Amino acid sequence: MAEVAIKSLFIVLLVLQVMGLGVFFERKVSALIQDRIGANRAAIMGFAGLGLVNTLVADPVKFLLKEDVVPAGTDHLLHFLAPVLSLVPVLVTFAVVPFGDVLQVGGHTINLQAAELNVGILYVLAMVSLAVYGVVLGGWASNNRWSLLGGIRGSAQMISYEIAMGLALVSVVLTYDTLDLQQMARAQGGYLLHGWLPAWGILYQPVAFLVFMTAGVAESKRIPFDLPEGESELVSGYFTEYSGPKHLIFMMSDFVEVVLVAALVTTLFFGGWQVPYLLRDGLHFPWGAAVALPSWAVALLQVTAFALKLVFFTWLQIVIRWTLPRFRYDQLMRLGWQGLLPVALANVVVSALVIVLAAGPAA
Amino acid sequence: MSPPVFLLLAAVTVASALTVVVHKNPVHSACALVSTLCLLAVFFLGLDAQLVAFLQVIVYAGAIVVLFLFVIMLLNLRVEARAMAGTLLVGTAAAGGVALAVLVVTALRRAAAPAATIPPAGFGETAALARQLFTVYLLPFELTSILLLVAIVGAVALAKKQP
Numbered sequence: 001m002a003e004v005a006i007k008s009l010f011i012v013l014l015v016l017q018v019m020g021l022g023v024f025f026e027r028k029v030s031a032l033i034q035d036r037i038g039a040n041r042a043a044i045m046g047f048a049g050l051g052l053v054n055t056l057v058a059d060p061v062k063f064l065l066k067e068d069v070v071p072a073g074t075d076h077l078l079h080f081l082a083p084v085l086s087l088v089p090v091l092v093t094f095a096v097v098p099f100g101d102v103l104q105v106g107g108h109t110i111n112l113q114a115a116e117l118n119v120g121i122l123y124v125l126a127m128v129s130l131a132v133y134g135v136v137l138g139g140w141a142s143n144n145r146w147s148l149l150g151g152i153r154g155s156a157q158m159i160s161y162e163i164a165m166g167l168a169l170v171s172v173v174l175t176y177d178t179l180d181l182q183q184m185a186r187a188q189g190g191y192l193l194h195g196w197l198p199a200w201g202i203l204y205q206p207v208a209f210l211v212f213m214t215a216g217v218a219e220s221k222r223i224p225f226d227l228p229e230g231e232s233e234l235v236s237g238y239f240t241e242y243s244g245p246k247h248l249i250f251m252m253s254d255f256v257e258v259v260l261v262a263a264l265v266t267t268l269f270f271g272g273w274q275v276p277y278l279l280r281d282g283l284h285f286p287w288g289a290a291v292a293l294p295s296w297a298v299a300l301l302q303v304t305a306f307a308l309k310l311v312f313f314t315w316l317q318i319v320i321r322w323t324l325p326r327f328r329y330d331q332l333m334r335l336g337w338q339g340l341l342p343v344a345l346a347n348v349v350v351s352a353l354v355i356v357l358a359a360g361p362a363a
Numbered sequence: 364m365s366p367p368v369f370l371l372l373a374a375v376t377v378a379s380a381l382t383v384v385v386h387k388n389p390v391h392s393a394c395a396l397v398s399t400l401c402l403l404a405v406f407f408l409g410l411d412a413q414l415v416a417f418l419q420v421i422v423y424a425g426a427i428v429v430l431f432l433f434v435i436m437l438l439n440l441r442v443e444a445r446a447m448a449g450t451l452l453v454g455t456a457a458a459g460g461v462a463l464a465v466l467v468v469t470a471l472r473r474a475a476a477p478a479a480t481i482p483p484a485g486f487g488e489t490a491a492l493a494r495q496l497f498t499v500y501l502l503p504f505e506l507t508s509i510l511l512l513v514a515i516v517g518a519v520a521l522a523k524k525q526p
Contacts, residue, residue, distance in 0.1 A: 075388075075390070078390070078391075078394070117413065118413060118488050118489065119413045119414050119417050119489060122414065122418065122421065123417055125417075125421050125425075126420035126421045126425060128425075129420070129421050129424070129425025129426060129429075130401075130420065130424060130425055132425070132429055133394075133397065133429070136436075137390075137394070137432075140432075152433065152437070155429055155432070155433055159430075162425075162426075179489055
């Protein structure tokens with residue numbers, strides 16, 4: 001029990017750190033892209049830390065101290081529950097994301113993954129599909145037409161892109177022959193080109209990566225897929241009528257979703273916690289050199305590598321957000337149903353054919 | 364699943380299922396339906412059927428009830444003013460309910476409890492379930508998918524009908 005609790009706490013804290021960095025990117029990288037300075041007003045004893053003080057201290061404190069306005073005519077229970085229902089499913093999904101291989105502590109072998117489920121990837125899909133309720137109920141309970149439109153747009157969009165996402169995952173499952181994310185990460189420990197090139201999932205499933213990443217950005221409702229918010233049309237969509245702490249929770253769940261997409265892309269296509277040439281007993285370079293390392297050092301390197309990959313993909317999604325314009329709604333639906341869905345389906349068929357042919361005639 | 368946990372969960376599930384029927388607000392009813400389905404998934408987990416549990420959440424809680432909510436919101440259904448149903452209707456419904464309860468209880472009493480057996484290794488896991496589905500139950504499985512295909516084609520045909 002204690003072991004699971006510590007691992008869960010660790011992964012949640014890791015995710016929240018990366019989320020904080022994501023908010024920092026949102027403020028400062030967007031400023032860089034738009035050629036402005038960005039957040040630089042708040043400082044602690046003259047230290048503004050490139051806007052870090054603003055994003056990590058001033059913003060949350062301000063949000064928490066604001067008045068929580070609940071407009072007249074709202075459904076109080078659902079208005080209160082909606083932000084919670086959008087944050088919790090996303091946060092618990094990290095239970096099956098592995099953040100390292102194994103750690104040896106005094107004879108114990110600890111698997112660095114909070115929950116070992118033999119249906120890990122289905123758990124991810126189930127939780128992601130529950131996250132839609134926060135959007136729908138938030139939009140409905142606010143008793144505001146902009147909110148309702150945002151909620152309806154959000155639910156239609158999330159359901160549509162879930163299908164492409166699921167099909168991309170089917171071809172990934174075919175490739176690794178397992179549903180457990182930890183087994184998938186371990187399966188990416190091989191090497192190609194005489195031991196030089198780490199055989200990460202992206203080399204086997206590039207199409208699935210593109211479909212999954214696109215569907216993932218759409219699931220997290222970010223530009224170019226942020227029609228549920230659509231500031232220029234819907235004020236701010238399904239969370240127009242939310243203020244103070246509840247608004248903070250909605251924003252937080254958005255950013256945690258970004259980190260979740262980053263974590264899944266990392267685990268499925270970029271080796272998860274794999275560090276090139278690092279095995280369980282140390283570094284083995286392809287030119288023959290080897291460095292023996294203790295178990296804790298290997299685990300530390302792996303967790304660091306996982307965190308760095310997370311930060312990179314979070315950054316990438318923020319850059320996408322500030323680079324592309326917003327889709328029109330019909331374009332969004334056409335991309336989902338007529339673009340991603342057929343591509344993902346074809347990819348499943350091709351993957352299955354290749355796997356069957358490579359395995360030779362069935363015994 | 365230990366008996367106290369089971370009883371507690373069962374009580375919550377029944378209460379949640381009753382809310383679906385009794386609540387006057389259609390959106391609240393739909394939410395109660397989601398929680399009922401999720402609680403049922405917990406029972407599946409207790410029976411070592413992880414695959415079924417998560418498929419239940421993905422398909423029913425995550426997709427079908429969202430579509431229910433979608434329709435409720437688009438139709439803008441308000442809290443229903445309960446027009447008290449006629450005594451005849453209430454009487455018939457009550458009789459039907461009692462008859463169903465008697466049927467279930469009798470069937471359960473007659474059925475001999477199966478001898479407790481230890482399920483084989485890998486029971487309820489995806490590989491075991493898939494093997495059954497694609498060997499023993501291949502025909503029903505394929506027939507079901509044709510049925511679903513027919514439904515999809517029919518829906519598209521209806522939606523595309525020109526006035």
